Structures are given as structure tokens and as C-alpha cells.
Amino acid sequence: xxxxxxxxxxxxxxxxxxxxxxxxxxxxxxxxxxxxxxxxxxxxxxxxxxxxxxxxxxxxxxxxxxxxxxxxxxxxxxxxxxxxxxxxxxxxxxxxxxxxxxxxxxxxxxxxxxxxxxxxxxxxxxxxxxxxxxxxxxxxxxxxxxxxxxxxxxxxxxxxxxxxxxxxxxxxxxxxxxxxxxxxxxxxxxxxxxxxxxxxxxxxxxxxxxxxxxxxxxxxxxxxxxxxxxxxxxxxxxxxxxxxxxxxxxxxxxxxxxxxxxxxxxxxxxxxxxxxxxxxxxxxxxxxxxxxxxxxxxxxxxxxxxxxxxxxxxxxxxxxxxxxxxxxxxxxxxxxxxxxxxxxxxxxxxxxxxxxxxxxxxxxxxxxxxxxxxxxxxxxxxxxxxxxxxxxxxxxxxxxxxxxxxxxxxxxxxxxxxxxxxxxxxxxxx
Amino acid sequence: xxxxxxxxxxxxxxxxxxxxxxxxxxxxxxxxxxxxxxxxxxxxxxxxxxxxxxxxxxxxxxxxxxxxxxxxxxxxxxxxxxxxxxxxxxxxxxxxxxxxxxxxxxxxxxxxxxxxxxxxxxxxxxxxxxxxxxxxxxxxxxxxxxxxxxxxxxxxxxxxxxxxxxxxxxxxxxxxxxxxxxxxxxxxxxxxxxxxxxxxxxxxxxxxxxxxxxxxxxxxxxxxxxxxxxxxxxxxxxxxxxxxxxxxxxxxxxxxxxxxxxxxxxxxxxxxxxxxxxxxxxxxxxxxxxxxxxxxxxxxxxxxxxxxxxxxxxxxxxxxxxxxxxxxxxxxxxxxxxxxxx
Numbered sequence: 201x202x203x204x205x206x207x208x209x210x211x212x213x214x215x216x217x218x219x220x221x222x223x224x225x226x227x228x229x230x231x232x233x234x235x236x237x238x239x240x241x242x243x244x245x246x247x248x249x250x251x252x253x254x255x256x257x258x259x260x261x262x263x264x265x266x267x268x269x270x271x272x273x274x275x276x277x278x279x280x281x282x283x284x285x286x287x288x289x290x291x292x293x294x295x296x297x298x299x300x301x302x303x304x305x306x307x308x309x310x311x312x313x314x315x316x317x318x319x320x321x322x323x324x325x326x327x328x329x330x331x332x333x334x335x336x337x338x339x340x341x342x343x344x345x346x347x348x349x350x351x352x353x354x355x356x357x358x359x360x361x362x363x364x365x366x367x368x369x370x371x372x373x374x375x376x377x378x379x380x381x382x383x384x385x386x387x388x389x390x391x392x393x394x395x396x397x398x399x400x401x402x403x404x405x406x407x408x409x410x411x412x413x414x415x416x417x418x419x420x421x422x423x424x425x426x427x428x429x430x431x432x433x434x435x436x437x438x439x440x441x442x443x444x445x446x447x448x449x450x451x452x453x454x455x456x457x458x459x460x461x462x463x464x465x466x467x468x469x470x471x472x473x474x475x476x477x478x479x480x481x482x483x484x485x486x487x488x489x490x491x492x493x494x495x496x497x498x499x500x501x502x503x504x505x506x507x508x509x510x511x512x513x514x515x516x517x518x519x520x521x522x523x524x525x526x527x528x529x530x531x532x533x534x535x536x537x538x539x540x541x542x543x544x545x546x547x548x549x550x551x552x553x554x555x556x557x558x559x560x561x562x563x564x565x566x567x568x569x570x571x572x573x574x575x576x577x578x579x580x581x582x583x584x585x586x587x588x589x590x591x592x593x594x595x596x597x598x599x600x601x602x603x604x605x606x607x608x609x610x611x612x613x614x615x616x617x618x619x620x621x622x623x624x625x626x627x628x629x630x
Numbered sequence: 631x632x633x634x635x636x637x638x639x640x641x642x643x644x645x646x647x648x649x650x651x652x653x654x655x656x657x658x659x660x661x662x663x664x665x666x667x668x669x670x671x672x673x674x675x676x677x678x679x680x681x682x683x684x685x686x687x688x689x690x691x692x693x694x695x696x697x698x699x700x701x702x703x704x705x706x707x708x709x710x711x712x713x714x715x716x717x718x719x720x721x722x723x724x725x726x727x728x729x730x731x732x733x734x735x736x737x738x739x740x741x742x743x744x745x746x747x748x749x750x751x752x753x754x755x756x757x758x759x760x761x762x763x764x765x766x767x768x769x770x771x772x773x774x775x776x777x778x779x780x781x782x783x784x785x786x787x788x789x790x791x792x793x794x795x796x797x798x799x800x801x802x803x804x805x806x807x808x809x810x811x812x813x814x815x816x817x818x819x820x821x822x823x824x825x826x827x828x829x830x831x832x833x834x835x836x837x838x839x840x841x842x843x844x845x846x847x848x849x850x851x852x853x854x855x856x857x858x859x860x861x862x863x864x865x866x867x868x869x870x871x872x873x874x875x876x877x878x879x880x881x882x883x884x885x886x887x888x889x890x891x892x893x894x895x896x897x898x899x900x901x902x903x904x905x906x907x908x909x910x911x912x913x914x915x916x917x918x919x920x921x922x923x924x925x926x927x928x929x930x931x932x933x934x935x936x937x938x939x940x941x942x943x944x945x946x947x948x949x950x951x952x953x954x955x956x957x958x959x960x961x962x963x964x965x966x967x968x969x970x971x972x
Contacts, residue, residue, distance in 0.1 A: 325894035452695070453695070508705075520737050521732050521733075521734050521737040521738045522737060522738050522739055522741075524691060524732065525730075525731075525732055525738045525739070525800070525803075526740070527724065528691060528724055528729065528730040528732075529692055529724065529725035529729075529751075529752045529755065529803065529804075530688055530720075530721045530722065530723070530724035530726060530752075530755060530756065531721070531725075531755060532721060539751075540740050543740075543742045543743070544741065544742055546742070568747070569854065578958045
């Protein structure tokens with residue numbers, strides 16, 4: 201085994217591949233993705249974490265500031281969580297139980313918490329009033345300085361200046377109160393310290409979605425789903441397509457006619473329509489894994505590519521003398537097909553797998569986006585689907601996170617398969 | 631034949647046909663011959679005369695959809711008729727009892743497996759040897775076919791071996807199960823001359839060592855002269871002459887055999903500087919065979935009877951079979967073109 205590994209490592213193709221810096225970097229990226237995918241499988245990120253609320257809704261991530269109203273709403277959200285816990289029969293236990301990932305309620309006596317919550321509620325109403333005032337003033341100024349403002353709305357310059365100073369003053373007051381409220385909220389639901397704090401801030405790096413779930417965790421966990429779909433669909437369709445194509449070419453006659461008819465029929469239907477149809481067929485059926493319908497739909501459409509290619513190759517190979525030599529040794533036909541011919545198509549199987557792997561990942565996202573794929577778990581498709589309404593409001597974190605991770609994976613994979621092709625192509629020696 | 635030994639393989643009235651777009655064509659027409667244990671029999675003839683089809687018929691390797699053996703043909707081997715045997719029987723015969731090697735050593739080995747693996751695979755299929763025994767036997771076989779450094783070569787891929795070495799490996803695969811007959815279909819055609827000689831020597835030595843009968847198919851008369859005991863000359867799907875190798879070479883009786891021998895260049899020949907004799911014309915198309923003798927258009931001794939009636943394969947007084955109305959009788963020296971027919 202070790203000797204074999206050494207020989208492979210020393211082979212011309214591998215040396216050529218290793219000289220390609222970009223390909224090596226891409227390979228590292230793919231290995232990182234695979235590592236993350238495996239991590240998700242063994243439980244570094246659990247499905248529970250993926251669905252867990254970690255903070256207020258739609259928090260933007262990473263250095264992007266929030267408008268005052270959003271900050272107020274965030275504080276209100278946290279305060280209401282505490283209030284809800286306090287209303288329980290056993291407030292002490294409820295407070296211990298509560299958590300937003302690493303973030304927990306302050307370890308204070310119930311009475312103290314109650315006091316703080318009341319204070320926060322008062323302050324909230326106060327700030328809300330200030331914001332109303334700010335809103336009214338800003339509205340008035342906006343009306344006055346509009347170009348085609350009616351005469352009644354126009355203000356003399358000194359009055360306008362006064363309004364502006366007033367607005368600034370009210371704003372400053374609101375700002376100060378908001379800071380006070382945030383400090384109060386911080387005392388109620390403190391940011392965790394040390395490692396837990398770092399972890400929590402990492403979770404908040406890309407903000408939260410509409411259910412207050414971490415976008416980063418969801419996007420990263422989707423890698424697992426993507427790799428799973430790519431791997432399962434890639435392998436099943438290559439294996440199935442190879443067997444069908446090889447059998448068609450090798451046995452010929454009615455077998456060939458049947459397979460050719462089957463794949464011409466399949467490929468005459470637009471792929472997305474067929475995909476949707478197949479996914480739709482599986483909708484009512486319940487599976488242990490909700491990805492099973494996705495696997496089935498994609499494999500049933502993707503086997504055509506490898507089938508066609510392998511059929512052509514086997515038509516060529518079966519005329520070579522070693523096939524006849526194998527018959528002359530006395531091997532049976534099926535044995536020759538499986539043991540002697542199919543191994544000679546390994547390079548095509550590999551290339552087809554790398555193409556289908558990426559195609560399957562993209563198709564899964566599209567299916568999920570259409571509501572025919574993943575429903576409850578995490579998937580880039582779900583994230584993109586959710587962000588349809590968010591993008592209009594200027595919230596790009598969800599679609600950005602999903603597409604960035606997908607883009608990097610697809611790009612890295614394309615670079616690697618390209619480099620593999622170059623390295624292993626016997627026609628490009630040197 | 632007047633031979634009293636029992637043949638290991640007896641081909642009787644073998645006719646093999648192909649379905650083509652232009653109708654059924656008979657590529658091998660009523661061919662009969664015997665192979666005796668431990669002898670080397672050569673089948674010679676030019677391209678398309680049916681020698682390869684004969685060998686493939688014996689192995690039943692004809693293209694499934696187009697080729698078939700005509701009913702009434704018999705290929706008797708160990709009490710079985712291979713012409714009508716089922717596929718399961720054939721699988722037992724192929725490789726184990728009758729082995730075959732092919733013309734093109736470059737493509738006769740599977741490029742994705744090590745050569746040792748390919749020999750062991752045949753052993754695994756036909757014997758009950760265990761893994762270690764198979765490995766030992768494989769090494770023995772590689773030594774037997776005179777591959778240098780077999781311990782290293784056993785784990786190499788076909789592309790790492792030269793053409794001659796690959797042909798040796800093919801011979802090793804063919805002989806590893808000790809078959810009674812080895813059919814070699816132009817085994818040296820694709821090799822250069824020095825390697826050809828080595829391979830022929832090897833086959834000759836192995837035949838003596840293993841008592842394997844060899845059916846050597848070739849168009850190279852030099853090869854025949856070097857290793858064969860008996861020769862069958864074929865022309866347009868028929869046997870036209872059969873006999874002992876010395877007699878065929880020194881006293882060819884069929885004009886075609888004679889012409890073939892004449893067209894071999896000879897070292898130090900007297901006619902140095904003269905044009906090498908050739909046989910004019912081409913082999914008649916199998917779709918459009920003449921009514922009489924198939925060689926009539928190219929024969930220098932053609933007479934009216936040759937056009938009217940096809941000659942039979944007749945056993946001569948010297949134990950040789952000739953298909954000619956007017957066989958050459960006198961002792962002639964090849965190259966001497968002044969002799970006439972009788």
C-alpha cells in the first residue's frame with residue numbers, strides 16, 4: 201500500500217499536478233470544505249445549532265451599523281425574552297434554562313431582573329417617543345426643503361435652522377437614551393466573556409436571518425448538504441451510467457437499442473422540467489432522510505452524460521485485441537465486461553464524476569429554491585430563497601454568505617478538475 | 631493422412647460463413663486437417679485466404695452477429711464437437727485446453743493491469759491454486775518464457791514492457807494452464823526480425839518441453855520453415871496443399887505454393903539484380919469465385935479443365951494432399967522457373 205502510494209506520488213501526472221500552484225491552492229480549499237463537511241457529520245456543528253435562535257432577527261453582520269430603530273427593536277427583543285421567562289411559574293429555573301447559543305441571562309436575583317426589565321420597558325417607551333419626535337421633525341424639514349414644496353409648507357430660513365438644531369438635540373437625547381438602554385440590556389443579557397464570547401461573536405459574524413438563526417452557521421452547515429448531494433449523486437449516476445453505457449455497447453442488439461432509447465428520451469425533456477417533475481413525484485412520500493428525493497431526481501437525470509460517453513468508449517475498447525485475448529483465455533462475457541473493459545474507462549468515470557459533482561450541487565440549490573428540495577434542514581438554496589425579500593430591503597448577508605461559499609467551492613473544483621485533466625491527459629506529455 | 635497416431639484435434643469439413651450486406655460469404659470452405667500431439671502445424675496463405683477465420687472457428691471467437699459455422703462442420707476435440715458445443719463448454723476449453731495468442735502484442739494485454747496479475751487471473755479461473763501458489767507459478771512461467779528479472783517484471787504494467795516482452799507474457803498466459811494446443815495467429819508479424827527469431831525459438835523450445843501442439847498461422851514462409859513439422863497452404867478459403875514441411879519446400883506440387891516459394895528473396899541468389907518474381911493478379915473476391923479452380927486466373931499452367939471444373943483435394947502417392955488437376959511432379963529447385971507441368 202505504502203509502496204503504491206509512493207509510486208503514485210512520484211508519477212509524472214502527480215508531479216505535473218503539483219507544479220500547478222493554483223490547482224494546489226484549490227485542492228487545499230476543497231480539502232477544507234471536505235473537512236468542514238466531515239466535521240458537520242461527526243457533530244462539530246449539530247443540526248440543533250443550525251436551527252437555533254442566537255439573537256434578534258435580521259441582524260446584519262460584520263461591521264455594518266444598524267439604524268436606531270433596529271437597535272431599539274433588538275433591545276426590546278432581548279428584554280421581552282427576559283420578561284417572558286419571568287412570567288413563568290418558576291422564573292428562576294426558566295432564566296437558568298434560557299440561552300441564545302452562548303448568550304445567557306444575567307445571574308441576578310429574580311426581583312432585580314424584574315426591576316431592570318421594568319426600567320428597560322420605561323426607557324423603551326421613552327425612546328420610542330423620542331423617535332416619533334425625531335420622525336415628525338425630520339418629516340417637517342423634508343417637506344419644507346422639497347423643491348416643489350407648497351407655499352404653506354415653506355419655512356423662513358431662521359425657522360428652518362431652529363428646526364434643524366431642535367432635531368439634532370432630540371436626536372442626541374434619543375441616542376443617549378438608546379445607549380443607556382443598550383447598557384441596561386447588556387446587564388440583563390450580558391455578552392459572554394472569553395472563549396464563549398469569541399464563539400458567539402463568530403456566530404454573529406454574518407448576522408442572523410429572519411428567525412434569528414446564525415447565517416454563518418447555516419451557510420457552513422450547508423457545505424455538508426452540498427457535499428452529500430454531490431457525492432451521492434455523482435457516484436450513483438456515474439456507476440449507473442457506466443453500467444448502462446458499457447452494457448449497451450458491449451452486448452449491442454436490443455440492449456443497446458433499449459439503453460439508447462431510454463437516454464434519448466430522457467435527454468429530450470428539458471432537464472429542469474424533468475428534475476422538477478421527478479422531485480414533485482417524490483413530494484408526498486416520506487423518507488428517513490429528506491435528501492432521498494433529491495438524490496433520486498438528480499441521479500435519474502444525470503446518468504445520461506456518463507452513459508453516453510462510456511458507451512462510445514466501450515464501443516472502441518471492445519474491438520481491441522486484449523478483449524479477444526481475454527475471451528481466448530476462457531473468461532465469460534460479463535466477467536470480461538466488468539473486470540477488463542470497465543477498468544479501462546476509469547479516467548472517463550473520474551472526469552464525469554467531477555463534472556456531475558458540481559452540477560449536482562448547483563441543481564440541489566435550484567431545486568431547493570423552487571421548494572422541491574431540502575425543506576427543514578439547511579441548504580444554500582433555502583438561504584437564497586429566503587433572501588428574495590431581504591435583498592429589496594438592502595439585507596445581503598444571507599444571499600452573500602450562501603453564494604460566496606458555493607462560488608468558492610465550484611471555482612476550486614473546476615480548477616482542480618481542469619488541472620487533473622491536464623495532468624493525466626497522455627496527449628499532453630511534458 | 632496415413633499417420634497412425636490419434637490426433638488431438640480433428641477439423642472435418644469446416645465451413646465458416648459471414649453474413650454481410652452483399653449476402654452470405656463463405657470465408658472458409660470445407661477445410662479438414664488433423665493436429666497431432668506435440669507437433670507444429672503451419673497454416674500459410676496470403677491475406678484473406680481464411681487462415682485466421684479457421685483458427686477463430688476452432689476457438690469459436692467469430693463475431694457473434696455475423697459469423698457462423700455451417701452445420702455439418704466438425705471440430706473434434708477430446709470427444710467433443712467444438713463446432714456445436716455450448717458457450718459453457720467453450721469457456722472450459724478456451725485457455726485451459728486450447729490457448730491462443732494474437733498478432734498484436736501491443737494491444738493484447740490489458741493496459742490497466744500488471745502483467746503478473748493478468749497471468750494469475752488466468753490461473754485463478756482455470757486452476758484451484760491458492761494465492762501464493764499462483765504467484766509462484768506466475769514467476770515460473772515468466773522464467774520459462776525467458777523474461778529477464780521476472781521478480782521485477784511481474785509487477786509492471788504492459789506499457790513498461792517492449793513488444794517482444796509483451797508477446798512473451800502473452801505466451802506465458804497462454805501456456806500457464808498447460809493447454810494441449812496453442813494456436814498462434816501471426817505471433818511474430820508485429821515484431822522486428824531479431825525478436826521474431828527469439829520468439830520462434832522460444833515457442834519451439836516450449837513445445838518440446840511441454841509437449842504442446844502448436845497451430846502456427848502466418849504468411850511468412852521463413853517462419854514456417856524454421857519451426858513447423860507440417861504445412862497447410864490455403865488459398866481463397868480452401869486448402870490447396872498439405873504436407874511435410876521439407877517436401878513442401880523442396881517439392882511444391884501446387885502451382886500456387888510454387889509461386890509463393892519463388893517470390894521469397896534468397897541470399898546470394900544467382901539472379902542477383904533481377905526482378906523478384908511475384909504472383910500476378912489478386913485473390914478472387916469471395917463474392918465472385920470462378921467456377922473452376924480458384925487459382926486459375928493467376929496460374930501459369932492454366933488449361934481448359936481448370937476453368938470447367940474445380941479440382942478435388944487428392945491424396946498423392948507420397949502422402950501429400952494437393953488440390954490441382956495438373957500438380958507439378960518433377961523434383962524442382964525453387965527459383966528455377968524453366969520446369970513445366972506434367
